[in-house]
Amino acid sequence: MTGGPDEGGAEVISDADRAPRWGGLRRPWVWGAGGVLLASALWAGGLRAWAVAHDGPPDLHGYALGDSPCAGDTLAPLTTALHAADTAAVSPAAARLGPALDQIRCTLSVGAPGGPDSTDRYEIFVTIDLHKRTDPRPEFEDQARVDATDLTPVESVRRVTGLGDEAVAQTLSRQSEELKVLHGGAVFTVTLTGYSTEYLSDDTLAALHGGPRHLSSDVGRFESALVDAMRNVMKAQQKPRS
Missing domain, CATH: 1.20.5 (Single alpha-helices involved in coiled-coils or other helix-helix interfaces)
Known part of the structure; x- marks a missing residue:
């Protein structure tokens, strides 16, 4: 045998x-x-x-890269939960179309009222990878407990139901929460990172290379809004099947 x-x-x-x-x-x-x-x-x-x-390439379930996932109201569930006072794209969305993999990346900066002498700032980082030749499931499961920024173990990971084939919410730290979804050959990631920047003089800010960044509160409380925003991200990139 x-x-x-x-x-x-x-x-x-x-x-x-x-x-x-x-x-x-x-x-x-x-x-x-x-x-x-x-x-x-x-x-x-x-x-x-x-x-x-x-056999054959993974099912993309009609996903095809379109507009930036950071544009319009796609991330509205999350920016509303953050009580955003201002939002701005950090830079234009970066996209790449390849024979085996289509990718898009974008970051949205969000400002929200903080304490009397501070303002809360958040960054929402969105990535989409469409695997057109090979099944990404083994890599998805292998990286489910790893912080991709520094390859260290995450603090906690939880399964999320009702999103794609498989979804996990990861607490990278009190400062950062991440949601990853696998749906056929498509992998979606939305990461929320929060900071609190105190009002300091320009000289102090320059000496600190942009100013101190301290977590104002635990961003884990925004997990529900993160899930709703992910639904919008996935829907916006899915084209109706003929």
Whole structure:
């Protein structure tokens, strides 16, 4: 049973090949060989069925890169939950179309009222990877507990139902929460990072290379809004099937 369907069949030995040793009784090893052959045939059939089911490129479920996922009201569930006072794209969305992989990246900066001497700032980072040739599931599951920014283990990970084939919410730190979704050949990631920047003099800010960034509160409380925003991101990139 170590071989696949391409290997030659096992040698079959009948009673006519050698003299019987137990009189008229059929030797038990013949029945054993028959059972092995039957099991091998069933295994080979199952292998072929698995190959047919997994043959070809992964299903993209109608996803095709379109407008920036950071544009318009796509992330409105999250910016509303953050009580955003201002929003701005950090830079134009970066997109790449390749023979095996289509990708898009964008970041939205959000300002919200903070304490009396501070303002809360958040960054929403969105990535979409459309795998057109190979199934991304093994890599998705392998990286489900890893912070991609520094390759360290995440603080916690939770399964999320109702999104794609598989979805996980990851707490990278009190400062950062991430939601990852696998749907066929498509992988979506939305990461929320929060900061609180105190009002300081220009000289102090320059000395601190942009100013101190401290977490104002636990961003994990925005997980529900993160899920709703993810639904919008996925829907915006899905084209109706003909």
